[in-house]
Amino acid sequence: MLNILYQDKQIIVLNKEAGVSVLNEGWDENALFLKQTLEKKFGRIWVVHRIDKVTSGVIVFARNAEAHRHLNTQFEKREIDKTYHAIVEDYPEWNEYTARHSLHANVGRKHRTVVDKHRGKPSETAFKVIKRYQDHSMIEAKPKTGRTHQIRVHLSTSGLPIVADILYGAEESDLIARPALHAYELSFNHPVKKEKMTFTAPYPEDFEQLLDQLDQ
Numbered sequence: 001m002l003n004i005l006y007q008d009k010q011i012i013v014l015n016k017e018a019g020v021s022v023l024n025e026g027w028d029e030n031a032l033f034l035k036q037t038l039e040k041k042f043g044r045i046w047v048v049h050r051i052d053k054v055t056s057g058v059i060v061f062a063r064n065a066e067a068h069r070h071l072n073t074q075f076e077k078r079e080i081d082k083t084y085h086a087i088v089e090d091y092p093e094w095n096e097y098t099a100r101h102s103l104h105a106n107v108g109r110k111h112r113t114v115v116d117k118h119r120g121k122p123s124e125t126a127f128k129v130i131k132r133y134q135d136h137s138m139i140e141a142k143p144k145t146g147r148t149h150q151i152r153v154h155l156s157t158s159g160l161p162i163v164a165d166i167l168y169g170a171e172e173s174d175l176i177a178r179p180a181l182h183a184y185e186l187s188f189n190h191p192v193k194k195e196k197m198t199f200t201a202p203y204p205e206d207f208e209q210l211l212d213q214l215d216q
Contacts, residue, residue, distance in 0.1 A: 002037065004016070005199050010067040010191050012038065014108045015201035018056040018178050034063075049075055049146065057084070057183025058201035062191070070191035076215055081187040084141040084151055084201075085130065087180035087210055088160040089170055089208060091137040099154035101149045108200045112167060113149040115157055123147045125154045125198065133214040136163065141185075151181065163210070 003015040003202035014034070016022075021033040038045045039065060045061050046068035074080045102120030105113045114120075124144040131138040139160070141151045152168050155161060161170035165179035187198040203211070 002041070005201065006197075010056065010063055010064060011071070012042065013058065013060045013186070015204075016051060016056055016059050016183070018054055018204060018206070020049040021053045022050045022059070034059075042142050048072060050119050052152075052179075052181070053150065053180045054206065055084075055181045056182060056201070056204045058186040058199050060182065060186060060188065060199075068071070068189040071188065074188050075105050078144060080190070081185070081198075082143055082183065085184045086139045086141055086151065086155060087163045087204045087207075087214070088137050088139055088155055089163060089178075090135065090160055091132045091185070092127075092129065092158070092160060094129070096128045097158070098124060099158060101154060101157055102123050102152060103153055105142060110167060113147065113152065113153045120145060121145075123154070125151055126216075127155075127158075136214055152179065172188040175213055178206070178208050180210055182207050 003010055004014040005015055016034060021154040023035055035045055035047055048060055048062055048068060048071045051057060051059055062071055098123050101115045101123055102117050103113050103123045104116035106122040107114050126142040128140045129137055132142050143150050152162055152165055156168035161168050162179040164170055164176050166172060183201060185198060185200045187196060190197050
């Protein structure tokens with residue numbers, strides 16, 4: 001299902017479902033992936049950035065090479081603002097915190113990202129507490145860099161694993177069936193109009209149900 005937030009001749013902005021990969025992962029020939037699904041409907045699509053298969057939320061695709069180049073340049077220059085919302089185990093003593101850990105991706109059979117001062121790439125995420133619950137917190141995450149699993153590792157390393165993110169140290173949870181991470185907002189300059197555009201992706205049902213349970 002394509003939950004389209006915006007489209008024109010240059011770009012398509014989606015609210016991606018959790019469980020759908022952006023690109024073909026290779027090991028399952030029959031698995032649907034977002035680029036393929038979009039191309040069946042719109043013709044050739046250019047991937048600008050990726051969010052994890054298990055993560056829901058806002059993502060932009062380009063519809064031509066020129067739009068792709070403009071958006072890629074904005075990502076490379078870190079001119080694009082990305083905001084994620086995460087539900088984590090426990091709660092921090094801080095209200096705001098910036099994590100700076102060098103990250104090394106695709107380690108071991110589980111393809112984890114790990115903190116590695118020597119082989120890792122510089123990474124930065126700004127965090128802010130949105131709400132504290134009894135045993136959990138809702139955290140806003142603004143990644144300044146775009147490393148694989150960056151937010152998940154930075155939170156886990158800070159002692160705040162994302163709910164149900166077993167890969168990064170969370171306990172198994174009955175609250176939600178996948179890591180409770182949602183790409184909430186994306187801001188960038190339109191490749192042709194050059195005006196600033198901001199898109200917000202509503203929470204999916206499983207994320208909403210988790211929040212309802214925590215509010216009880």
